[in-house]
Amino acid sequence: MQIKYIKVETARLIERCKEGDRQAQKLLYENNADQMLGICRRYMKNIHDAEDALMRGFVKLFNKLHKLEDPTKFSFWMRRIMVNECLMQLRKKKKMSMTELTDYVVPALDNQVVDKLSADDIIKLVDALPTGYRTVFNMYVIEGFKHKEIAEQLNISVNTSKSQLIMARRRLQEQLIALDSDTLNNQAK
């Protein structure tokens, strides 16, 4: 019932935004900005670049909102706009250097450690990844893109996308082991 009410309210808000109602646009921004900045921050190396992507993303969102026919797809559509804006900024900065692996051994990862992580820990872990690893990991694991889609978006081969993901997982495993041992050491003290 509550979810249905929220959906109706969002649909009304979207309609008002389409009419150019500035108060509604501000409200739509305020309702979603913190979550969208969370997405941008995972892709961009610092909060300044993340806020810049957020700003550009919302400008595009309001300018293209009249093209959104189904308001139930708004959340998905908004996330995609933010991700696309981050990818555009990264392409402009040309910080992505991508290499291909020769071995495709997938490392064993400990999901129980992940459950203990805070939002700050997640950001630190993702920040520590090189831009190429971080981008493919974000797109595949968190956003749910397929390797083919990632390859098209980043203008790389499917194998390069798979390689970047495996290397990202290896790096994360190393970081998680280090983080876990630090946590255990701190608990022992």
Place this chain on the structure above:
Amino acid sequence: MSSSNKFDSAFRKRAREIKIKPSPGVWDQIDQNISGRRKRTSLYTIIGIAASLLLLVGFFGLFQLEKTQNEVVATNYTVDEIVDANTSAYSNALMKWVNTSKEVGHAYRSEE
């Protein structure tokens, strides 16, 4: 479920929960960059309000004019009526006086 899938699922869940409050200046920048659309919309709104006000003033003016004309007609009618009534009263009084004078004249002549 493989270890990668379990890891992915756990990481996805935690990562999607991340929320960061943007600095207040971000909205101001968005506001400036979509201002063209707002100005156009506001202009339409202003024109709409102005047109409605003009219509309202026009209707009110028309109503007032009609009301004033009716009052003038009503006032004229009343004055005419009063004049008519006064004229009738004067005529009646005059006729009564003439008749009375005649009667008095007859009576005087009879006595003679």
